[in-house]
Amino acid sequence: MKNTLYISATLRIFAEHKAEVEVEGNTVREALCDLREQYPECEKIFEENGSTKPFVSIFVNDRRVHNDADLKEGDRILLLPVIAGGAPGVISDERRKAVTLDDKEIERYNKHLMLRDIGVKGQKRIKAAKVLVIGLGSLGTPVVQYLAAGVGTLGIADFDEVSLGNLQSQVIHMTKDVNRPKTASARDKIKAINPNVRIEAINERITAHNIAGIIDGYDVIVDCTDNYQSRYLINDACVLCKKPLVFGAMYQFEGQVSVFDVQNGSPCFRCQFPAPPPAGLVPTCSAGGTISPLSGIIGSIQANEVLKLLIGGGETLTGRLLFMDTWNFRTSVLNICKDENCPVCGKSPSITEITEFDYEDFCGLKPCEEENSVETIEPAELKARMDSGEPLTIIDIREPHERAIRRFPNAVVIPIGQLVRRQKELDPDIDTVFICTEGKRSILAINTLRDGGYTGRMLSLSGGVNAAKELFFANEKA
Template identity: 45%
Template sequence: MSLGLDQTQLDRYSRHIILDHVGPAGQAALLNSSVLVVGAGGLGSPIVQYLAAAGVGRLGIVDDDRVERSNLQRQVVHGESDIGRLKVESAAEFVAELNPDVTVETHDLRVAPDNAMELIDGYDVVVDATDNFRTRFLLNDACVLTETPLSHGAVYRFEGQVTTFEREEGSPCYRCLFPEAPPEGAVPDCATAGVLGVVPGLIGTIQATEVIKLLIEYGETLDGRLWNVDAAGMDVETVPLRRNPDCPVCGDDPAVTAIEDVKYADRCRAPSE
């Protein structure tokens, strides 16, 4: 049973198709799915790579940055010849060469309250591959309001974390994990603190794995769990997460019913009751 897969696709995805829990139906589901990846840098690069290779039919890529030489140590969809180019253009070209089955929609912009809902609309899953708390809170709120699953990842020096917010009943959200952002400057970015180049690859690959499991509806995701790794000692820890009934976004009596309810500044606080 090929479920509409042509001979080239049967060959390309053969290692998926022979898996009992993927098979032709799972591969067809991937080809008919859509994922929005916000960020085409260290995390976004492996996410885009593996989702494209897996045959996710429609990939949206959001980023307003251009490729710099210092990116190349970890942002592996870009190369020396891409320096100065928009990251979304470089990433889209990479995908086109890797897998012609994938349609790429590029968004050369920064996610903001006036475009977040429109960006997310029509995608099955959103992936947070960003590097700032403002965008993380904004994506979280938009995904809660639209009931869109969200994959979150973050890196710091030798460390990384991943979780998935499925948006099922009882599922926590990013604000349940972090009610507010840390004070400005408390967590330096990789330009200041540095990051081991392979760590974003490790975390981004886990995020891509989570997305594929969601799309083929197999396995258990990290919904309700925060997966942490310290690559220096290869120490792995999984911490349980619970929905906060008082969460201003996903709680029992949410204060946030629209993106406009929140000023995404001052540590991204939501309005009080």
């Protein structure tokens, strides 16, 4: 029977640089025999008795097996060398040899040069590299600070400006940088840390139309974004453009880091998380909050993974996902599997071009017909109607910790999960306005209540409390 055999990057020199070959056999041993017949150079990784040499592990459908394991039609065989530090870096020897370190750089990078696993060769690989960091928020800022320690070219992409609320965790930006573009603020700080770093600032939103052009030419991409739409877009682009991706994410006290390097047989983000949650159901880190040092912890781990990919050493989080709960302090490193049916990196992918895919629709950002019929009310109109004394019910569906930041005047608090049960508290003859933090969960609340049979007129406060704060809370003192 025919099976697909994936070959880990370090072993590909023995198989004409192929990542994937078709092999025939009823057992692993027979399949590997077929491999050796097709690629005689592969003999070097086999013992005389036909078993693989001890430094090579065999996985079938992501489970480690021995040479005599049976195979079924369609099994996925992976040859993986288990030597620490054996993985080649993404920077070739030719590129490494093309750069030099001057005396100042030797002094600047001396802590790396002392490390046997990095040394001059490793530091030159870092200098020869081009790394793109997408997002200069909580995760991106620690990432660029550490990558400033020697990465030759650093791409920094963000279309946002620095706000006061960013400063607590985005430690690269200073109070004086508020209202400046994040790329400008970050560029100044990176230059101040290390003037040798070449910076390519990309002050625009990453979209399905421009992403391929933006990531082209970079060796490693670092996803430091804070929304589902960008994450799926970046993942798919990295799979299709064959770029290793260092993923980092956080929410409140928890963080995740992984390396998706599909070129080298690893699963992708979509293998692990095939679809995002419906819009508004799960808050993003910007809406859900995070404890400030978590940015430094997760971002620093991402930077560490980037350096290992560039140098070619250690064991990266490729095929594994680090999960960290810093509130209860628990960490786990989970093995993650490739999904054969993955729409972007699986056997018969449905996503073959970045432009073909409607990310807004996929991520639930485009209003569906039902949501279109949700009426919204602008903060100014709500204020005018409240000031006029018109009867109006205002329902605050925010979480208690969100309400503690700003209490909305004259609002009744009903958590979203209790709305249907407590709908008798609403008067169908009076307009009801729903408020949340960003104006997304209030739409979900209205749809939930409508499904629950409520017939009165319902309005969603456009942009939520965030959009209404200047009008309603202008004179407030914390």
